[in-house]
Amino acid sequence: MAIIFRAEKYFVDNVKQCSLLAEEMFLVYFQIGEIYIKANKRELALNYIQQAEQILNDYTGKKEIPTKGDIYFLMASSYHSVENLDKALFYYEKRVQSLPFDYNQYGFFYYLMSDIYYDKKDYFMSISKCKIALTFLHNSPSMDYIFAYLAYWRTSLTYSTIKNYTYAFIYGEQSLKYCLLQNPIDYDNFIFYYTCSAYSLWKSKLWNVEKPLNYILKAIEFTEYSLTDKTLSCLYRDIGFFYYINEKYEDALVSYSKSLEYSKISDPLMINLIYAHIWTVYIMMGEFNKAYYIVKEAIDSNVNVEGINLFLISQLYINMGITHYRFGEYQLALEYYHTVLQFLDNFQNNETNEIYNLIYNYIGLLYFEYGxxxxxxxxxxxxxxxxxxxxxxxxxxxxxxxxxxLVECKLKNYSNALNYFGQAWEFIYNTHKQYHPAHKILYNHIGYVYFKLGHIKIAMKNYLKTLSMYRIYPKHPDLAQVYKNIGLIFEQDVHNYPIALLFYKRALELIPNNKHPHYILYENVIKTLQVKMKKKIIILID
Incomplete structure (x- = not known):
């Protein structure tokens, strides 16, 4: 039986021919799907989205569904939410085909398609779609600044993903420009994108660490606007990092402390990340006592925390182990490392994990110290x-x-030792990680190998290089071994015992405590030299 619907203005045989009912039924299923998407029940969401899609496909009416274009957009965004990316692209393309001629709308939908291609890891197609979007937007007589900033940011992010940091920075700068043209301006978003651009600038020229520092410091002027605590915490954390890689450790500590002030107790991951940064700075400064207290505070703050993060607590225990190692408390360090291994063995089986790499290395160092x-x-x-x-x-x-x-050197395999030290040196310089904690003391290790090979001038040159790199912190405990090694040259090669004794005593002064195994070792070295000096005096008198 044919029925006439007022909306159709003609007789229909069934509801599948009624555009109004098809639209209403579509929206019912679609909205249920959206509810399941928000509840993170993807399978149920997909089921209702597909039923909504089926209603569209079953529609056979003569009249076009009035909101068909909007429906394509809804279908695309929903399929994107459930990660059916091909379907999402299909409906975005259909939406573009049904658009009225509007440069801003074309720009926006090409941006959305670029987003899909990014999720598909088709980065070059993502960039291509973004550039089409930007072309449309720039041709608009009244550009939509929000769409422009989104398209520029997507392009920047994609270039960053493929490690073209120069273009990532260029497009990031353009994104910031259009972000500031919005009304109202979202300053939290602006600061986030600004710090991302600072990292792109740094990665584009890793050897120039001063430029990104100066760049990110300009962001401080925007703190006069209303920013969330999270934004401020992240900003000062990032400023602290750039101070750190510039070896401006005091300034880094100030920034990290400000970051900690704005951190929320409800975000333990952020707080402990900042603690880890502060700990690293104290280690670099040779302030081992302060490093100990900061990592202890971090560990104590995680006691009885629900849903503890395995990676987080493991990293904290590693840092505590390193701190005890620095104090010469090798047994305590080993206990912390074995505790981390127990965590890992109980909760995950991936022995290629980065933490296993760290633990095995540090346990190896402890056994090295034990002989x-x-x-x-x-x-x-x-x-x-x-x-x-x-x-x-x-x-x-x-x-x-x-x-x-170090191990190869102890085994007297000096060529192998130099090869490993050389690989470390090459990696530091090829990746421009001169801020790495091992960089400065590496020259001391290289110098010692040359000393054992009898190349005294090369050895001394490397020792002096190490001393020059620690000039800001002349009392750093790391320098103890450097002074001891210089003392060896004056004792064993130059035979200038008084000068050798001065260097040995200076080395002893820099050991963190008198229970450190190196303190006992250096004391014995001094006593042995003093006995040798007395014997020499007796021989000269005789």
Whole structure:
């Protein structure tokens, strides 16, 4: 039986021919799907979205559904939400085909398509769609600044993802320009994009660490506007990082402290990240006591926290282990490292994890200090094997190469030691990580190998290089071994015992405490030299 609907103005045989009912039924299923999307129930959401889509496909009426274009947009965004990217693209393209001629609208939908291609990891197509979007937007007699800033930012992010940081910075700057043209201006978003641009600027020229520091410092002028605590915390954290890589440690501490002030107790991940940064700065400054208290505070703050982050607590325990290692408390350090291994063994089985790499290396160093060279080598090799077995750029080989170099030197395999130290040096300079904690002391290790090979001038040159790099912190405990090594040259090569004694005593002064194994070692070196000096005086008198 044919029915006439007022909306259609003609007889229809069933509801599938009625545009109004089809639209209403579509919206019912679509809205249920949206509810499940918000509830993160993807399978149920997809089921209702597909039923909504089926209603569209089943529609056979003569009259076009009035809101068909809007429906295509809704379908695209919903399919994007449930990660059916091909379907999302399909409906965005249909939406573009049904658009009235409007440069801003074309620009916006090409931006949305670029977003889909980005999620598909088709980065070059994402950039292409963004550039089409920008072309439309710039041709508009009244450009929509929000669309422009979004399109520029997507382009910047995509260039950053493919590691073209020069273009990432260029497009990021344009995004910031249009962000400031909005009314009202979202200053929280602006600061976020500004700090991202600072990182792009840094990564585009890693050797120039001063330029991104000066760049990000300009963001401070925007703190006069109403910003959330999270934005301020992240901003000062990032400023602290750029101070750190410029070796301006005091300024870094000030910025990290400000970041901590704005951090919320409800965000333990952020707080502990800042604690870790502060700890690193104290280690670099040679302030081991302060490093100990900051990591202890971080660990204490995580006691009895619900939903504890395994990676977070593991990193804190590693930092505490390193701190005890610096104090010469090797047994305590080993206990912390083994605790981390127990965490990892109980909660995850991925032995290519970055934390395993760190733990094996540091356990290797402890066995090296104990004189157990075989076990030291085994653990360092396990650390190295993780680096070789996984393609993870976040795992730095620097510490592992340095540790292997120390072990090979102890075994008197001096060419192997130089090879490992050389690999560490090359990685530091090829990746422009001169701020790495191992960089400065590396010259001391290289110098010692040359000393053992009898190349005294080269050895001394490397020792003096190390001293010059620590000139801001002349009392850093790391310098103890440098002064001891210079003393060895004056004792064993130059035979100038009084000068050698002065260097040994200076080395002893820099050891963190008198229970440190190196303190006991250096005391014995001094006593042995003093006995030698007395014997020499007796011989001269006789």
């Amino acid at each position: 157990n060279i075989k076990d030291a080598m085994n653990y360092c090799i396990k650390s190295r094997n993780i680096i070789y077995s996984c393609n993870n750029e976040s795992i730095s080989p620097i510490n592992t190469y340095v540790s292997l170099g």
